[in-house]
Amino acid sequence: MRILFFLPFLLNLLSNSSALDSLKGPQYITDGQNLISANDTFQLGFFSTGASTNRFLGIWFNEAPQTVVWIANRDRPIYNSSGVLSISENGNLELTDTYMGNTVWFSNSTYTTNPTSVQLLESGNLVLRDLITNGILWQSFDWPTNTFLPGMKIGKNLKTGHEWSLASWLTSDNPENGKYHYTMDWQGSPEIVMWYGTTKRYRTGSWIGLRFSGIPEMSTYQDMFSFYFTNNSDEISFGYSSKPGALPSRVTLNESGVVQRLVWVQNISSWSTFWSGPRDQCDYYSKCGAFGVCNANAATICSCLQGFVPKSPINWYMRDNSQGCVRRVELGGDKAYGFYVVKGVKLPDTHSAIVETIINLDQCREKCLHNYSCVAYSAADTRNGGSGCIMWFDNLVDTRFIDGGQVLYIKVAQSEIGTFLYL
Incomplete structure (x- = not known):
């Protein structure tokens, strides 16, 4: 009788001790047990x-256990080894501190009376499914921490308001939400921005068809x-996938405010940095005002764009460029004006810019030329010689020279065209 009484418990314990990629119904994992993706x-x-004894539930690369890519709590x-991950009665994924007797984290998916299962996929995505409909109720890819994996998104669901973004760790040993965030600025011409609190620190530049304006290196990754x-009307987002045979990769926002694209080099068992940003002084937001x-x-x-001079020559001479530049000759009246290339x-920065995708660059020029408030324009998409239109109606901020960069057309008084850039 005692053996029969304990048999279900023993079977459940045995099912948790083997290497599984999924949990169903009454199954659970405790501290010391893992889910392992199929391959x-x-x-x-x-x-x-680090030296901390705090315990977190997370996902990491099997070959690089120190590389954590997602954390639930x-x-x-x-504060001890009393954590248990299970599926609750309402079908949610639930992390419980059994010592304290409370729920530390749960998936907060739609309530269901159908049976559910959770599976760790080969992509690193932890997926909660309805076993009757096979629909996805919740997935970790919708809730990134500091790491962006192939198949993830950064952006915003315009229907629900949900955002996919990264948040750095607080320190290298503390995975709490840190001071840096990497989010999609979906206003104007969308681009990804790194924030330090409420201050812009770095931006990728707008999407120009095949890559972001400020990351020409993306063109060199096309084989990987x-x-x-x-x-569209449903969402604005950016993502990437790995091509067959490509090495494991990740994009990480670290605790120092640097975003890095890393690739795993198996023969040296180490991550190789393919790109990082900010890459230099000019990548820091509005370095030259x-x-x-x-x-x-x-x-x-720092220099002023054609037709502009330092707002404060004294400060500019002392290398304080924060006040930026102002027009040498104001537009308006009967003055003739054109565009300096x-x-x-x-x-x-395209946050306040206006984008029109169905006109060509010549039409863009005409629109900007005949709109007094327009100060500059450029192609929205650089493919096939350029198409679409971005127009700026405010200060031009965070412009920099870069290899493989775009062409920007700046409206200036006719008398300024052909003169030299102010240094």
């Missing part, structure tokens, strides 16, 4: 960081990754 790429389990650690950008342009290869990195730049 052993990712593990889910409990871990600690990053702001609510469990496919990039996709969605901009309004209507300034930054050149990382120049002895004096600046080549090879990361386009200015």
Whole structure:
């Protein structure tokens, strides 16, 4: 009788002790047990960081256990090994601190009376499914922490308001939400922005068809990754996928405010940095102020755009460029004006810009020329010689020279065309 009484408990314990990629019904995992994706790429389990004994439920690369890519309870650690991950009665995924007797984290998916299961996929995505409809009720890819994996998104669901974004760890040993965030600015011409609190620190530049304006390096990754950008009435988002045979990769926002694209090199068992941003002084937001342009290869990195002079010459001479530049000759009245062409730049901040996708560059020029408030324009898409239109009606901020950069057309008085850039 005693054996029969304990048999269900023993069977459940045995099912949890083997290497599984999924949980169903009454199954659970405790601290020390893991879910392992089908081809052993990712593990889910409990871990600690540094010298701390705090326990977190997370997902990491199997070959690189120190590389955690997602955390369930990053702001609510469990202070001992009493954590249990299970499926609750209402079908949700639930993390419980059995010592304290409380729920630390749960998936907060739609309530269902149908049976559900949770599975760790080869992509690193933890997916909660309805076993009757096979529909996805919740997935970890919708709730990134500090890491962006192939198949994830950064952006916004315009229907629900849900945002996909990254938040750095607080320190290298503390996975709590840190001071840096990496989010999609979906206003104007969409671009990804890194924030330090409420201050812009870095931006990718707008999406120009195949890549972001400020990351020409993306063109060199085409043999490894496919990039996709969605901009419709449902969502605005960016994501990428790995091509067959590509090495494991990730994009990480670290605790120092640097975003890095990393690729795993198996023969040295280490991550190789393919790109990072900010990459230099000119990548820091608005380094040269309004209507300034930054050149990382120049002895004096800040200069004024054609037709503009420092707002405060004294401060500018002392290398304080924060006040930026102002027009040397104001537009308006009966003054003739045209456009000065600046080549090879990361386009200015597009948050307040106006975008028209169905007109060509000549039509864009005419629209900007005959609108007094328009100060500059450029192609919205650089493919096939350029198409679409971005128009700026405010200060041009965060412009920089960059290899493989775009062409920017700046409206200036006719008398300014053909003169030299103010240094």
